Amino acid sequence: MLSLRGVESFYGSSQALFGVDLDVASGTVTTLLGRNGMGKTTTVRAILGLTPPRRGKIALDGQRLDGLPPYRIARAGIGLVPEGRQIFPTLTVRENLIATARGGGWTEARVLALFPRLAERAGQRAGTLSGGEQQMLAIGRALMTNPRLLILDEATEGLAPLIREEIWRCVEVLKADGQAILLIDKNLDALLRLADRHHIIEKGRIVWAGGSAELAADTALRQRYLGI
Structure with missing residues (x-):
């Protein structure tokens, strides 16, 4: 479904991605792994x-x-x-969706x-939600665009263990529904259980890919x- 071939990106004169190749097949969960600053978010931005x-x-x-504009x-x-x-804090949960x-x-x-949890807070301003609830709202907002491909960047970063499990349950439901997902996260145990294929990026280059x-x-x- 998604294919990157030889992608090179720069911040000004500084090169951040060096010939990145990456694929996400239809109906699969694919990860992009690597330590901080290695190019994961830059790949998403590209x-x-x-x-x-x-x-x-x-x-x-x-x-x-x-070559196309982001919209x-x-x-x-x-x-x-x-x-x-990056939810809209002054809008309600329903308005965000x-x-x-x-x-x-x-x-x-x-x-x-x-x-x-969001149903219980549908009329509440999003800025007053907990971090976990805001992450659920961000996922829900993305799903409301009815995407062919869903990208989750740092899906469970900074969340409590119980909330992380709720997010992984959501990913399982989406996968069973046939949603293609590109997933970035550091929780390797969960990713090994959920994902079909993995890519590791190091200093802007894909250095390994496999199951x-x-x-x-x-x-x-x-x-x-x-570092694991």
């Missing part, structure tokens, strides 16, 4: 046109995305749950059924690139 690649190709279902990339079918959540809604299978009622069984079995690889 996909979304926020840090446009100077070289390389990005395509969604064969449609070229590189057209979003309309092509990519939904983002950004690092830091409908602000970006597009027609499709994901409706307000379906999102609130997925996250009962969960391979990654789980290679202790030296995890220690070298993930």
Whole structure:
């Protein structure tokens, strides 16, 4: 579904991505792993046109995305749950959900059924929610765009263990529903359980790609690139 080939991105004159190749197949959960500052979020920004690649190709279902403005990339079918959540704090939960809604299978009622905590707080201002509830809202807001591909950047960062499990339950539900997901997170145990394929990025380069069984079995690889 998503294909990156030879993607190179820069911040001014400083190169951040060096020939990144990455694939997300339809209906699968794929991860992008690496230590802080290695290029994970920059890769997401390149996909979304926020840090446009100077070289390389990005395509969604064969449609070229590189060179398009971010709003057209979003309309092509990519939904983002950004690092830091970035919900609209002065809007209510319901207003956050409908602000970006597009027609499709994901409706307000379906999102609130997925996250009962949000249903209890539908009229509450989003800025007053807990961090975990804000993350649920960010996921729900992205789902309301009815994306073909959902990107979760640092899906459970800073969340309490019980809330993290709630987020992983949500990912399991989405995967069972056939939603394609590109997932960035540091909770390797959960990722090995949920994901179909993994990519490791180091200093702006993809240095390894493979399945969960391979990654789980290679202790030296995890220690070298993930510090685990």
